[in-house]
């Protein structure tokens with residue numbers, strides 16, 4: 283069996299090479315794809331063929347993918363958690379230094395200097411007093427979102443002598459374990475904003491976080507605070523930032539998301555979405571996304587999905603049925619009855635749910651014929667059914 287993968291954006295070679303050529307056709311113009319591999323391309327308006335079984339994001343944020351719509355169709359969306367976190371952390375640190383040491387306006391000042399010899403040197407010395415900065419030790423950094431990236435930013439800032447406060451009501455146990463022990467927890471976002479010299483955003487863009495930083499929230503921040511946004515443009519209301527910069531209430535806004543409204547504005551440093559743009563991060567993200575996609579297409583296993591539970595079961599000798607369904611009672615019972623009626627014996631089974639979705643892997647002692655899969659798909663509440671051939675039977 284050959285799987286077809288359509289790619290969007292430039293996917294790192296290391297990822298593309300992780301698809302065995304004998305089993306995969308991969309490319310930007312692949313028709314009738316089984317899977318999609320994407321970076322930042324916006325898929326919200328993209329017509330997705332009915333053949334698509336899964337979408338993998340070679341990166342962290344999935345706001346460019348219509349996750350809710352795909353969930354309703356029983357299609358898993360994968361991402362590559364943590365794969366680019368170090369790259370983003372390093373650029374956030376660069377942003378911190380840029381903001382505190384006025385590096386962007388200082389570079390612009392030097393670029394515009396004229397004259398030669400002593401005149402030039404005098405202009406340098408006379409101009410530099412405009413760029414007197416602040417040092418990090420003792421300053422307080424607020425990290426909003428303590429996941430893969432926020433956690434690394436918090437620990438790195440701590441190692442540079444900053445005091446660090448974090449806010450993340452949904453922090454995972456795993457991420458909490460990785461935090462330096464003296465990173466303090468804020469009880470609310472407003473509490474964090476009120477007491478920090480620098481605030482760095484590391485939350486996903488979802489409805490609850492859209493324009494998280496607005497006029498009211500900026501008013502809570504102390505004067506001259508630095509705002510770092512290496513997460514998503516939509517987390518910050520641009521008009522509020524520009525007004526606060528113009529009134530001298532905000533010290534600087536350093537962002538990875540340029541916009542015409544921000545261009546040339548004093549106090550704004552904008553980079554062209556470079557957070558994850560290192561060879562290492564691009565390769566790590568692509569390789570992990572491909573692994574997720576392959577595990578799902580070849581074995582039905584789900585790891586690192588943003589809408590489905592983790593469901594991983596070792597293969598047995600026979601065929602495998604993968605069923606995505608609404609998380610309602612008696613789904614597994616009805617599927618089991620259909621298999622029994624077809625004379626198939628269940629060898630192993632794993633069922634997990636997440637929110638309104640459930641997913642079941644069932645290994646049987648034969649191969650599930652298309653008509654049996656069709657009968658299971660007809661059960662009310664079943665969204666997707668795949669019959670995965672035995673490992674030994676692949677051609």
Ligand SMILES: NC(=O)c1ccc[n+]([C@@H]2O[C@H](COP(=O)([O-])OP(=O)(O)OC[C@H]3O[C@@H](n4cnc5c(N)ncnc54)[C@H](O)[C@@H]3O)[C@@H](O)[C@H]2O)c1
Nearest residue numbers: 342343427429430431450452453484485486512513557558
């Ligand atoms: N600039 C870039 O190139 C770049 C690269 C990677 C990721 N990102 C962005 O950074 C985001 C975070 O990435 P990550 O890998 O750390 O993700 P992650 O899922 O590991 O962490 C996100 C954290 O935010 C927390 N969170 C969610 N809503 C919150 C809220 N309202 N208040 C406080 N915390 C909240 C979650 O509980 C989670 O711990 C991504 O969603 C993406 O948008 C940008």
Ligand SMILES: O=C(O)CC[C@@H](O)C(=O)O
Nearest residue numbers: 321322341342343558559
């Ligand atoms: O693919 C990229 O370059 C950006 C990825 C980044 O925004 C992410 O969310 O992982």
